[in-house]
Amino acid sequence: MTGICAGRVAVVTGAGGGLGRAHALAFAAEGAKVVVNDLGVGPGGEGGSSSVADKVTAEIRARGGEATAHSGDIATDKGAASLVATALETYGRLDTLVNNAGILRDRTLLNLTEDDWDAVLRVHLKGHFLPLKHAAAHWRAERRAGRTPTARIVNTTSGAGLLGSIGQANYAAAKAGIVALTLVAAAELGRYGVQANAVAPAARTRMTQRIFAETMAPPSSGFDAMAPENVSPLVVWLGSASAAGVTGRVFEAEGGRITVMEGWQPGPTATKNSRWTPSEAGGAVRELLTRTPAPRPVYGS
Template sequence: MRICEARTVIITGAGAGLGRAYALAFAAEGANVVVNDIRLDAAEAVAAEVRAAGGHALANSGDICSIEGAQAIVDAALAAFGEVHVLVNNAGILRDRMFLSLTEDDWDAVMRVHLRGHFCLANVLGRRWRDAAKAGQKVDARIINTSSGAGLQGSIGQSNYVAAKGGIAALTLVQAAELGRYGITVNCLAPAARTAMTEAGMPDMVKKPESGFDVWDPMNVAAIVVWLGSPLSARVSGRCFEAKGGEISVAEGWRTGKIRDKRARWEPAELSQVVEELISEGIPPQKVYGS
């Protein structure tokens, strides 16, 4: 049996790249797919691919960055398929520059699409699912957010993107803690694949090979996303998965390290040795990409 039979999923930024791969993979596992993309023609093309393969899809170009737009997307999904069970927050943009060269517009545009875009649909659907749970209905819902290796470890020349993606990883923790009581799980993904963004930033690295396993194919990442959207993942929440090619891992985030307790107030001059010892005893952080 297909693992997402009769479930409905909204996927943002689904007109190409990873979003397109997710749409095709969810449909192959029986899901109804709402293909959301700011470019309606791209959304329609992916929806047509899904239908040509025997699946069910709705193309949608609604605004993910406003509550009004998010509600309209959800309403369209409900009209077409009756219910929504899964949200995949995938849409994103880049405005890459070294930190001191960033403009306010570079910063605000990235925050709007990534952070506000992750907020609006999750808020609208979360309230719907909460109300259903309080009314005694069984809810088995999923929110799948998109962070990035850049958001987890940092990346030179991408401080706005890094800040947004790091915020999404932290947001996932709080959403999972707050929404679990209503039958909603929340996880995030840090994917590595060939997309318009990675082709622009590192074209030689992500280039499709002439033969052999295509490590950067977006379809490689789709399996974990579909699993997270299925009933099989009901016991997993508040986690960040990294996926690339045939690799999959669960990120280990910030946690309290070794402690020195003087049981009194520290003098500033005392702290040099203490900090040096704490750093030497801890696990070294991964290097920032590009450093």
């Protein structure tokens, strides 16, 4: 196999369908050996089947690529450790980790249960942290052994995490946490040859189809802007050696559009050389807000 990922080994979580499947196929098409992880659960985390990961693995092999399936729960320490071990035992190396697994339990805040909250943060946020931790431990060991890796982490955030989304407080909080996790990983792991970035995709998946059915519907003809395959080229490039020097960044990807997100930046500031009174602080805030743009609207508002 040739391509920008030739000789590399990529792990993709949540790769049984939608964006994850598209990423796995795209990495394989660019020459990577792929570990296809999927627990095979429903959109809300129900059930589970190893056949989901097996199917995508077979699809990659049928196209002439190399892949192996992993159906462990990467939101557990044991499952995340076995994910990394599968890559090392099968292919002898690990170069790229794409964290993509996720579920939805949509409720407005007043109807959101503790279980809904815990389940979504577990899969999205903990399911990013644990594979990242185990992969990073391997890469640190490689660096200390004198074999500095060209390692890449690509995390999956969302516009919901960047702007908020009505009816998705748990999902939005998890996706915002993934941005912060990405920034910390980029800062802490760079010394070991690791780069970390995050992508906020807009694409047709089984989760978005439930919420944005009309927006996500494929067109009768022409360019299918919501096809998940449109996001994968950016993810593959970020997961390749070609992305040298790009780390700690967040990108939006939709159709043929790629945007670098600029995040929180200091805006207008008021200072005084003594403590504010509450009324003074309020007056200063009112004046500052006249000099800054209004925030972008929350999704669904």
